[in-house]
Amino acid sequence: MYDVIVVGGGHAGIEASLAPSRMGLKTLLVTSNINNIGSMPCNTSIGGPAKGIIVREIDALGGQMSKTADKTYLQMKMLNTAKGPGVQSLRAQADKKAYPRYMQKVVKEQENLDLIEGMVEDLVIEDQTVKGVILDDGTTYLSKTVILTTGTYLKAEILVGHSKHASGPDQQKESKFLSGKLKDYGFRIQRLKTGTPPRVEINSIDYSKTSLQPGTNAKLAFSFTTDEYVPIEKQTPCYLTYTNETTHKIIHDNLEKCAMYSGLVKGIGPRYCPSIEDKVVKFSDKPQHQIFLEPESKEMNSIYVQGFSTSMPHDIQEQMIRTLPGLENCTILKYAYAIEYDAIDPLQLWPSLETKVIKNLFTAGQINGTSGYEEAAGQGLMAGINATLKVRNEAPLVLKRDEAYIGVMIDDLVTKGTKEPYRMLTSRAEYRLLIRHDNADERLYDYSHKIGLVKDKEYQRYQNKMKGIYDEIERLSTIRFTPKDDINEMLEQNNSSPLKEGVSAKELITRPEITYDMMLPYIDAPELSDEQRRRITILIKYAGYIEKAKRQAQKQIKMEEKHIPEDIDYEDVKNLALEAKQKLSEIRPLTIGQASRISGINPADISVLLIYLKQKYNGE
Known part of the structure; x- marks a missing residue:
């Protein structure tokens, strides 16, 4: 008996199996080919616009993709440096041989994690609850939870010209029967396509x-x-x-x-x-x-x-x-x-990535209709975390849209669904100045430390770093310059207006053309890392915009705090549009905020729903 069984050893499967095993649960990873764990059948890049921020979030949540990418890259690049910090992100060209080799070593050496080769053909289901998996040779493994991370292998077919043949990526064996079984259990299956260049x-x-x-x-x-x-x-x-x-x-x-x-x-x-x-x-x-x-x-x-x-x-x-x-x-x-491959309709998922169709069954990665290694790894990590919390009888970890790109992605999938391979884009995030590349640790370390994926020593290091940043910002507000100071020469060299009155060092950094690093010769600065210095510039220069974004996010948070009872019958809600009743009954949103983001739900529907909830559940 395992606590968690993960099916598939791709980027989602790696994170989905490492998270519970690192949190102390007995975990099994089932993959058709152990030597294929962490493979990169398409582009060998990690990161890119928005995707690079997901990788940073994976790291802040205690995941592995970030660390392996740093150990095995061929080239590292910061994108959009000419633009604001809300759209800047890292992209690395990974080594196609070194990356999976490193991942396989990590997985094989992970405590509490067993590995077996095999093809899962069916699930053990009792009372609409998953109890384990059944392999193609008839072997059964039992578990409290199961996470499916099958990538593009479900009934996969390779297409070139007018010909096609059954095969997974890189001529790997496809999964022939599992998606058919999922359909029998009540999942809506959709056919998706992706491709690779020469x-x-x-x-x-x-x-x-x-x-x-x-x-x-x-x-x-x-x-x-x-x-x-x-x-x-x-x-x-x-x-x-x-x-x-x-x-x-x-x-x-x-x-x-x-x-x-x-x-x-x-x-x-x-x-x-x-x-x-x-x-x-x-x-x-x-x-x-x-x-x-x-x-x-x-x-x-x-x-x-x-x-x-x-x-x-x-x-x-x-x-x-x-x-x-x-x-x-x-x-x-x-x-x-x-x-081409089969995927499920992500509208059949809760925000925890547990399926609505079968209890204790989670899905992550391309089976949920996404594209990309980073999107898969982010989902895998969240599925692994939430499967663990389910075993512990604890509430799931659901990241909000103002907390992480991972939160945006999962909310999009389970609330809006997708009919094409979903790709994370900066334009999908309404609070991208809050969920930047530089501050993933500040957004997510408290969560990962609380659940045990970030250890005390690492968390203390983070706290020390943040203390250094905010102490220095406070100190900068006390340092004053006058028109007589030598700093005027630096300002003129950087096409910045010379001082005509006294200002603080902090005020100078608010100027678009001035950074914290430019101030170093004039402020007797403490020893800080490159990362700390960059963060100081961003926090000072964009303080007004960040505060405005926080105020906007707070309005949405109030909507997220208005929970919708699980037993609500939308047919009883008078004056609710027919389409709204159908969509709400299908998706079963957990909060008013989630309900407001469903395609086809308009503000009038939300107002009607709020009145109904107040009358029905508040006794008024």
Whole structure:
């Protein structure tokens, strides 16, 4: 008897199994291939816009992806540095060989965690409650909770041109029967699609025709515990090239041969990560599209052609790719393909990621309709945490939209659902100045320390860091400068107006062009880390905007505090629109705030519901 059984060893499965085992629960990870744990069948990048902040949140919650990425990356880059802190995030080019190898070592050495190879074909269900899993050889493992993290393997099919065959990513064995069983149990199954671009031989590219894309020359890391950084001169460069009119003509001339446009593809693909043929058709006014050339590993001779995902036949792929500047004579090591797979309707999930259909059964990752390693890992971590809390008979941890991108993602999934692979975007978050890259620890460390995923020593280190930041901000308000001070020369050098009256150091940092680091020669500063100094600049410079965002969030929090009883019968709510009754009955929102975010629910419906709750449950 296990406390938690996790099905699948991808990015969601890793976090889902590590969290309960680190919290002291007896955990089993079942995967079809132990050597495939942590594999990166598509892009080897970790992070990106919004996604990089999810990785920081995973770290602040005690997860593993951040730490492994820091140990195995080829290149690290801070994105959107010319923009405000609300949209800045890290992106790392990970090593396709080193990353899974490191993850496998972590998983194999984790206390309280057992590993077995096998394909789960069915669940043990009693009284609409999961009791364990059944493998394809008939072996049964019993458990108090089960987490499904099956990725893109459910009835997976590879599609190229007019052909398709059953297979998981990278020619791994697909899961043939589990999604059918889930449908029998009452889950709504949907068909989704994603894809991957070609890989080409690293020395077959003429890099003189491309643009160099180096990393960021700064001390950058996903994990708050990382103290070692790879200097930029030791990082592996990426390169940029573009499609052109010739590329686009080949695509247009051969659309009927593409699996996507021939009718072979039944699943819905990701709108925000389209294939190259999709881009060319939908954005016909654009003469070119960016194509990034990214190395996959120090141990491999392959380049990942980012932005060139396609399901064209192999011969057409060869014609297309050789129109790209620098790739005229490239050698294709692996052709692109599309993959279709089954997923469940995430509207059948509670915010804890426990399913509404079967008690004690949790799901995480691409089975919930998401795309991306980071989205999967974030869900896996939350499912692992909440499965543990369920075993402990404790309330689930549900992150609010003003607390984390992970909270935004899960709320979107369980409240709005998705008909296409969901991708995390900064535009989905209404409080992105509150849920920044730099402050994930301040938002989430209290939670992770309370549940036991962040230990006392690490938590004390965090507290010391934050004390140093706020003590220094307070000290800066006491340091005064006058027009006679030498600081005027620095201000003029940075195109900032010279002083005409006395101001504090803190006031100077509020100027757009001035940072805390520029002030260091004039303020006799204490020894602080790069991270602390950056945080000081952000907290001072954006204080007004941050406070405004907090006030806006407080209004939404009041809505989240108005709970809806689980036994409510929406058919009894008079004057509630028919569509509202249907949506509310299906999704069963837990709070008025969640109800207000359901598609098709309007403010009038919320007002009617509030009146009903007051009369029915307050006795008025």
